[in-house]
Amino acid sequence: MSLIHKSAADLGALIASGEVSAVEVAQAHLDRIAAVEPQVNAFLHVDAETTLEQARVVDARRAAGEDLGPLAGVPIAHKDVFTTKDMPTTAGSKILEGWRPPYDATVTRRLREAGLVILGKTNLDEFAMGSSTENSAYGTTHNPWDLSRIPGGSSGGSSAAVAAYEAPLSTGTDTGGSIRQPAAVTGIVGMKPTYGGSSRYGVIAFASSLDTPGPFARNVMDAALLHEAFSGHDVMDSTSVDAPVPSVVEAARNADVAGLRIGVVKEFGGDGYQPGVLARFHETVELLESMGAKVFEVSCPSFDVALPAYYLIAPSECSSNLARFDAMRYGLRVGDDGTRSAEEVMALTRAQGFGPEVKRRIILGTYALSSGYYDAYYGQAQKVRTLIARDFEAAFQQVDVLISPTTPTTAFAIGERADDPLAMYLADLCTIPANLAGNAAISVPCGLADEDGLPVGLQIMAPVLGDDRCYRVGAAVEKALEARWGGSLLSKAPAL
Amino acid sequence: MSTDTVMPYDEALERFEPVLGLETHVELGTASKMFCGCQAEFGAPPNTNVCPVCLALPGGLPTANVKAIESTIRIGLALNCSIAEWCRFARKNYFYPDMPKNYQISQYDEPLCFDGYLDVEVNGKTVRIEIERVHLEEDTGKSTHVGGATGRIQGADYSIVDYNRAGIPLVEIVTKPIPGTDRLAPEVARAYVTELREVLRTLNVSDVRMEEGSMRSDVNVSLMPRGSSEWGTRTETKNVNSLRSVERAVHSEIERQAAILADGGRIIQETRHFHENTGTTTSGRSKEEAQDYRYFPEPDLVPIAPDVAWVAELKAAMPELPRLRRKRLQQEWGVSDLDMEAMHNNDAIGLVEATVAAGAPPADARKWWMGELSRRANEAGIPLSELLITPDQIARVCAMVAGGALNDKLARQVLEGVLNGEGSPDEVVAARGLQIVNDEGELLAIIDQVLAGNADAAEKVRSGKIAAVGALVGGVMKASRGKADAGRARELLLEKLGVSE
16 A cells, blocks of 8 residues: 555554654655546645755654654645645735744644645635635635535545545644545545634634634544644634543544434435435445444434524624725735725725635625624624524434434535525535534444445544544444455545 | 814803813833734834734734733722723724734723723812723824825825834723813813823823823813703814823813804814814814714734733732822822922922932922923923932932032032033032032132122121121122022121121
8 A cells, every 4th residue: 555545554654663764655645646636626825845854854854863642743734724834824815825924823733733735725716704714815616526526625635635645634623514525525634623623823814713724634543643633722813622531533433323323413414415425424324323322313403504603703703804904014905006995995805805705704704793793794693603502402312413414415526506695505505504613523434325335424423522423423323334345435536 | 283262161151161171092011012023112124023914914923912902901900990801803994004904902881991990180179080991903004194294195196105113012991981171171071081090100101202102192072051960062172192181182172162052053073183282183083973983893913801810910010109108108298288289280200209219308308390390391392200310319419419519509509410411419519519618718708808898798797787797798708609608607706897796
């Protein structure tokens, strides 16, 4: 097996034992990137020399006898919303083209300290707004399973990079499903930690009360290792949870569902769901039962209004969060020819610098927060949010985890929903409730849809700070399914 | 600048009744900024106290300064407010180049402190000013508009921005509307700001320098016709940078608004700017089309939930507040209400207290600060506290007078020397040779000299017109350049001339 096909855990072990160097591992992935990027377009920025230099540092630390963590020397790709002091950070927007942050995000910094080697920055929907990467100002990323399809979004560059063996690990952010949905449609694992379980410091904000950094990997254990490496309280993020990180690696090891109570969310399924998606989901439910789990149907009635509530809260927060892009201190500046006022330059810059979806959401949010409309829109949406949290609370009285398909459909074709925002928004139908309530949720592969042979994801939702349950159930499902498939789902993907 | 028609103050007050409101912003003297670790000092080179958070770089997040929250709660307690058990920051959204995030983190409908009051003394009467709210927010950066005539953004060639001030913790203290002040409205406004400043100084939460902008009071004024109970439209006057300006701004707004209303006009709800040189206000930004700030709870910060025990602790540790302190000092010093108020209005109480603490008798300390030194400060156009003399030095001069080494006239010369930077009182006495002449030999020689030159006066005294000795004493004082002890000179003169009283 070539280096690029190995798991992060194996690469870490090989580097730790000195069988391979971090430089060799980095080089193998850089070669892969060079080979497949013309087709996949997962990366916005790759800088081989910076990457190799980081790998050399890890090798030197290792040689000096330093005790490094299990992922030291393992390469990683960061979604281009995590600030990196040695690479540009654009959020997929023209308004930040070429901006080089003077500082590292907490996640970036912690992973650097753990010895992970940054391969580059991955593509995304502009400011993480979208479900396909088609909203990126720098072109669309292609799904490695079928290059005519989307890789999900907004973290589509990160999912595609891992699915295309360009990186064993990557980071993403999940605001309404932006980790789980791309993971589902590319046949990999993606986890949204409990809100506040991973630091937002240095993560370019979309919607502050929802944004959650999380890991992508090709298997559950790798995701857990990455999760553990960057998690934990951060004094730089006021909303960071000051509680011990759930032991997710331990949970991934204890892949067992015997006696566990599992709830199937009644509201997710039926009309609008692709039959192949539902078929794989129901098979997985049966599988869990056969493994000793007790399965119940659980109703969460307010989940039906989660999507509209989300499309008021997220745009409201983004309309304010994105106000800082005003041409004053960094990024694009348009029309500053000495004749225009600061206000005019701000307006021109924002008109040219933001793409249509970002503008749509800024306008939507500005409207929802306006005096006279606030109560009817933003205020009402916050009430829905409370109802959703209560539905979760009631459900977790009865069951240990809730499950559903991650997305209603498999990867759709590039361009298919580009002109229909509402159809695009439906991709996050099942993932949004966990964001609104701040719960932990993971997506793991559960097979290929019969109609199109494309990956289907299983979503496992756990209570706030119950991240370990996601890994425990996810690892059990993975183990059983891989035994059935005779290998990983991804190994069935056509070669690039 | 257009000149408004005004109605003379007395006439204005006959026809209208003023309602006041004051909004005061205070920069807290915390070591670091409100939402990041940058230093909050005044006067650093531009754009040196900045970081990803206060510059609003992408990804920057605020974390609240606990010391600033503590200071705000202490202010609330001193102003007899209720302290919120749970409240949130809110975003106030508007675009302006000196505001890096293009929203200000402030508080909206959930202030940290609310429903309090502050009692102030005006003309020996206590006026209770109700406090609506005390909330915490961050300051903006500072714009400087270059070119153009006014220093305002309109007409400027370009503007430069210093973000050092962006994110400095700012407390906003808002009064409820203050009716019923009648013709004392200007004095009440001034007394409130004076008292508030003293409270803040006592709490040691800010350096409260109005001239440097670390304390800024916006003055709201509206008028209603006598007999009406419906409040008129108010204006908000900014750029009021001293206690005296607070008083003048209210005065001038009353005169201006009265003229408009009497003429059948209407008051525009607007921001006005006070001008120190003319004592009048001019129109600023109109608030007619009220800006929509789209307030919403700040999602980057967790709510503030001050622990009840902590608040109780802060309350227990409150210093003696100025009004109580004044009552105590008045009793200790044995001065009248009016003398006390005069000292208060002149910002002299702390100086007198320190002078007494340095050993001076209260009456002497008050005499110097409220007399000679107030005169000097007025001449120089500066507050008493900025005179180049310390309470210790005043106490030393008092001691020298009490010990007979100086008389009042010499003492004034010593003070002048100290104020001129000639050194300590002892150094000035030595350098200027201001010691009272205590050497009898020297004094007798001067007396002989004066008697020889004033034979007529000497003769009158000898013949029993004792009152004429005054002229001779004057001659001795003149010849000694004021250094003689006048009493002793008189005794010696009478003795020499062979008369007794």
